[in-house]
Amino acid sequence: MTSLRAVLGRCALTLALALPLAAAGQSAAPPPAAASDNGLSLRPAMGWSSWSFVRRWPTEAKMKAQADALAASGLKDKGYIHVNLDDFYQKCDANGFEVDSYGRWAVDPAKFPSGIKALADYIHAKGLKFGFYVTPGIAKNAVTRNTPIEGTPYRARDIADTTRQEKNYNCKNMYYIDYGKPGAQEFVNSWARQFADWGVDYLKIDGVGSHDIPDVAAWDRALRATGRPITYALSNNLAIADAPTWRRLANSWRTQGDVECYCGPGPNGSGFPLTNWGKITSRFTSAANWQPYAGPGGWNDLDSLQIGNGDQIGLTADQRRSHMTLWAMAASPLLIGSDLTQLNATDVSILGNERLIAVNQDGIAARRIVDSGSQQVWHKRRPGGDHVIALFNTGTSGNQTVSVSWSQAGISGPAEITDLWSGRTTGTVDGSYSAVLRPGETRLIRAVPGGAGAVRYEAENATYTAGSTVDSNHGGFSGTGFVNTPNAVGAYVEWKVPASIAGDATITLRYANGTTTGRPMDLSVNGSVVAPDRAFDGTGAWTTWSDVTLTVPLKAGDNTVRATATTANGAPNLDYLDRG
Structure with missing residues (x-):
């Protein structure tokens, strides 16, 4: 059985992770410098840190109470x-x-x-x-x-x-x-x-x-x-x-001073509020400046998440969602700083939103493509071809209509839009996207181009080993779910892929493996193995999806493309196959 818990093991990253493409008219950011090769933090760390709330008075009892609360809250199973x-x-x-x-x-x-x-x-x-x-x-x-x-x-x-x-x-x-x-x-x-x-x-x-x-x-x-x-x-x-x-030397680094405001009523400014909106908005520019340096093995740390205890923490609900959105888009570590023993239900839903966690854990730091007064737009393109776009109104008064053109995001043609906070698909739009945002509000969308040339075949619509299930309990998947096969040698998923003419084609398999142990598979086309024992290594969490891309020969007409597990661990969770 799979688990949502993020596993940050000492394993080598063997699958290259694509960086966001430059928006039209903009130069590509330089690739990140060589990351630490200690094999850790292949995805941003998630958890809780004592400083924001416990501050200068940690004790054994307090630490145990916070650990108990983290485990009981359900957030542990989301990767914290x-x-x-x-x-x-x-x-x-x-x-x-x-x-x-x-x-x-x-x-x-x-x-x-x-x-x-x-x-x-x-x-x-x-x-x-x-x-x-x-x-x-x-x-x-x-x-x-x-x-x-x-x-x-x-x-x-x-x-x-x-x-x-x-x-x-x-x-x-x-x-x-x-x-x-x-x-x-x-x-x-x-x-x-x-x-x-x-x-x-x-x-x-x-x-x-x-x-x-x-x-x-x-x-x-x-x-x-x-x-x-x-x-x-x-x-x-x-x-x-x-x-x-x-x-080169570390797995994360703080890009600014403390996010805490030190403006509470207690000694040394302790107590609520823990932060303020200015402390959050100051991170937008540093996140943009540091963006080229983030990647598997090393992350730009924007400091603790000041979410968990409602408005008393110093931020409105809109501002807390914007806070989470920026940290997710920047691929910052997600280390909660609030009192976990007094979690607010609204904030648990913010912290535990698996679609937001998947945006953070995809291993791609977004680029800022619009910076105009209180209007900000951030963008990342994932290896499967979908785009994640965040729109912000960082102001403290007045609604703002925040817009992004598809050319700014490098999107051609119409794109299907999903609101990642709600999970609702809102239809297909062409040319640009706009949202009227309250002060401090954000809109986070996934845009899937309709004319990108790739044809998607969802795993849940394929043929798979008896005993497999179509699950939807781990966020970030496409379609209605993903296939979870039995943990056994020979477990497989097989797609029917038509081709109008014979020739080589590019296929991409999207998968998640929340363990530190690889789950290799043989990839075969029409019964012939074309990629034996192909690596499907750990992605850091079951909510973190990655891609394996290869070129395969197809015949004219219908083809069968099968991915078969070669170890007793079985296959990773499989989301879809894209044919270019």
Whole structure:
């Protein structure tokens, strides 16, 4: 049986993912720099992070309560699987962070009496993943005590540059590490090993600037050396000039400062509201500027989703839907920042909308093609030929008619329109699309060109192995559903594909594989295998669809095209076959 849970395993991406085509009259964006090859975050991470709501007062009990709520809400089954503990879990004294016998931060036992490993075990037992937090450098207390570096003859004073202090938001008093000194990499390695032993699946390294590239590289090496798959995230407000470096070394990077407004009534601006509309709209330009750098293995992080607790969070319902739409179109990580124990039903429907999740998880960062005052239009073209277009009114007063021409989106001829928020197909339009939007409102559509030349054959209308089902429980599919075959060698789906003349034709199979294990298939035409053991690797979630395209020989008349599973895992979920 398939599961909706997003699986971000340590597997290599073997299928190329198409980037959006340039709109007519516009030059194509440069391809992204080489991504981290750690095999992680092939799709943007999804989950919850403690900073926005819990802020400076995390405890073991609070973390468990949020994990319980995430699992119970149904959002876990939509792909929200990370539970990330942010800053202020540490214990401090007058000289900064207290440290263990090897100079690493000590966890505050009053806040986490059972320890971090026990917390990670609790979260893992719920089918979730555990995230943790650190900043660059070495603690002053480690240097003062001259603690040994685990497994080496070196000590803290051998590697610390005490003339410079690193940025830190809590206990401060962090010295730079001199990576030219023996023992420096080994110190970071020992810290990473500790995290791996505790069961960390996601690590955020905060306070990172361009001057910290040696630290970023050291942590990348250290995390790899643990042998544990740990998604690696950088924060915050990183320099776009170094984007190729961030992409090479990490799996995500914060493109701006905090999305929180720090305007609540509690200490340090804590409490509701958590954010405001200005904090969200400021992300539009940074998302446009950073767009070329997003892709499988590395993502532009727009910061936490401020959705979950209704209007009190600081945004109207329209603004929260626009917030979700921009994050989805930008392929940003979706890390909820609200109080999951007090989820609002409207917001659960926003966060759990599988069509929006599929837009986020398709692995394509959209481009901005209209930027006129409060009117914005964003566009991405998927490998199957469909287009996803988001229209926004970012203003705070007055309705706006927001329009996009098909030439701006690179669409020829008429296109069938589906509203992705509601799921309703609204008909076929030609030339352009317009929507009257309230202040802060968005419209997100899928446009399928009618004259693109491709002919689609839905899997649910094909012939398939006995025991297969036509399902519709995972969003993002075409037609009325997709085919879920039995998990067995020989499970197949077979299409009848007519051709007016004999010759080679291009076919595209759209599929989803929410596991980390490949589900290869033999592809045959008229009984002859033309692509043996073709790879259909993990797509990151059952709501994330990808394409396999190949050229096959067709005869004049009717042809049978069959995809047959070659392992006991069976076939992936199959949505359709397109013939070019």
